[in-house]
Amino acid sequence: xxxxxxxxxxxxxxxxxxxxxxxxxxxxxxxxxxxxxxxxxxxxxxxxxxxxxxxxxxxxxxxxxxxxxxxxxxxxxxxxxxxxxxxxxxxxxxxxxxxxxxxxxxxxxxxxxxxxxxxxxxxxxxxxxxxxxxxxxxxxxxxxxxxxxxxxxxx
Amino acid sequence: xxxxxxxxxxxxxxxxxxxxxxxxxxxxxxxxxxxxxxxxxxxxxxxxxxxxxxxxxxxxxxxxxxxxxxxxxxxxxxxxxxxxxxxxxxxxxxxxxxxxxxxxxxxxxxxxxxxxxxxxxxxxxxxxxxxxxxxxxxxxxxxxxxxxxxxxxxxxxxxxxxxxxxxxxxxxxxxxxxxxxxxxxxxxxxxxxxxxxxxxxxxxxxxxxxxxxxxxxxxxxxxxxxxxxxxxxxxxxxxxxxxxxxxxxxxxxxxxxxxxxxxxxxxxxxxxxxxxxxxxxxxxxxxxxxxxxxxxxxxxxxxxxxxxxxxxxxxxxxxxxxxxx
Numbered sequence: 001x002x003x004x005x006x007x008x009x010x011x012x013x014x015x016x017x018x019x020x021x022x023x024x025x026x027x028x029x030x031x032x033x034x035x036x037x038x039x040x041x042x043x044x045x046x047x048x049x050x051x052x053x054x055x056x057x058x059x060x061x062x063x064x065x066x067x068x069x070x071x072x073x074x075x076x077x078x079x080x081x082x083x084x085x086x087x088x089x090x091x092x093x094x095x096x097x098x099x100x101x102x103x104x105x106x107x108x109x110x111x112x113x114x115x116x117x118x119x120x121x122x123x124x125x126x127x128x129x130x131x132x133x134x135x136x137x138x139x140x141x142x143x144x145x146x147x148x149x150x151x152x153x154x155x
Numbered sequence: 156x157x158x159x160x161x162x163x164x165x166x167x168x169x170x171x172x173x174x175x176x177x178x179x180x181x182x183x184x185x186x187x188x189x190x191x192x193x194x195x196x197x198x199x200x201x202x203x204x205x206x207x208x209x210x211x212x213x214x215x216x217x218x219x220x221x222x223x224x225x226x227x228x229x230x231x232x233x234x235x236x237x238x239x240x241x242x243x244x245x246x247x248x249x250x251x252x253x254x255x256x257x258x259x260x261x262x263x264x265x266x267x268x269x270x271x272x273x274x275x276x277x278x279x280x281x282x283x284x285x286x287x288x289x290x291x292x293x294x295x296x297x298x299x300x301x302x303x304x305x306x307x308x309x310x311x312x313x314x315x316x317x318x319x320x321x322x323x324x325x326x327x328x329x330x331x332x333x334x335x336x337x338x339x340x341x342x343x344x345x346x347x348x349x350x351x352x353x354x355x356x357x358x359x360x361x362x363x364x365x366x367x368x369x370x371x372x373x374x375x376x377x378x379x380x381x382x383x384x385x386x387x388x389x390x391x392x393x394x395x396x397x398x399x400x401x402x403x404x405x406x407x408x409x410x411x412x413x414x415x416x417x418x419x420x421x422x423x424x425x426x427x428x429x430x431x432x433x434x435x436x437x438x439x440x441x442x443x444x445x446x447x448x449x450x451x452x453x454x455x456x457x458x459x460x461x462x463x464x465x466x467x468x469x470x471x472x473x474x475x476x477x478x479x480x
Contacts, residue, residue: 006166017177028188039199046206053213060217062281062409063416067480069472070465072279083419087412093251139420139477140427 051153055130066137075135081114088117097121099152106146126155198245204231205240205248212253215271216282221312225267233261235286237401254405257286259394274385274406277464278480281409283385285392291334293319296327298341300362338391360390365458370396380454407449414446421479433476438467
């Protein structure tokens, strides 16, 4: 009878440990998933921020910004933007998967939209679009136009 | 009877051993978990700080300015290289689109000074960022070229005058040992070099708008070159030849790209120009030559192109032609 009592106690202990371990593992898994999701959310917020800041920093890039007698002015040089589009493929580390296009809005223009940068992933789950009006200088006609800079981010 | 009592006693002993073992394992597991969790949270914080710095640098890059302080809220260790920053030796953030010169390893600081200064090569290239450790002291040491050194000093923002000093050799040699950097604008003697090297890092820069830089490190001298005040200041605030060389290469790559962009623009202007006086061939050739020099790292080639380029561009404007830049 003492033997049976002892055996019963051991079985009880094993069961308790087993259930405790299961609960612990579930708890750890939930916590791990929560932490990973929180890190991903942080990263996503940062990428979002960079994307939104991009729309104000791109017109300031010396690669496309107007320059008169060596002095920079607050406009986009159309010729420079067209020339930059030839070399912009090296800017993946800066622009990532995105599409940056300059549209000439007013007055009407014979120029097609300028595809400043374009890189699309094989599969697009989601895309974000942001745009801003910009002043564009056209050296061919030596005049200014109103343009729209559109930035599309692919996720 | 006695045997039965012994077994009972042994049973209790085994019970206690079992409890202690199980308790130790559980305690050990939770301790490990807590340590890993704290580590993870610290890494998250380091990542946040690194991204904060990247964002601040992006904002500061937009114009020539001096930001007295990036206040980080707490003390951190930083390792800046030309294309990245590492926080607390754990998290590395790439700094892709900025050209930075910095103090290298910066320990336990809650503030960083950032100065932005433009790089010019006949046309604007980019804003260079100098990241300065508030604890570092820079001594601009002159011999005969005091005027040149004074001009360099006067161009710096007032906020840096607690960290940057101008003096002759005798004044510099009396500086206390600490986090010092001596920037010499003369050829030092062996003895002068030994005395200053015992107090901090030493760099020699030719007192001209373009020339050679000599980095002295552990008894060896290695040479690099610069053009313009932008790169000269870069040599002042760089931690090492490697860091300076890497940032200089990024500046030259940017110059190469801009030369190509302006070349393309010049060819386009040549095609559409209706004014027979507007000859874009000279400026196109100069831009091509500048692009090649910057691609090859040929500083003397770059320097030779700058003035003729600015002259040609001005000439086009004077002839009522569309300027290239």
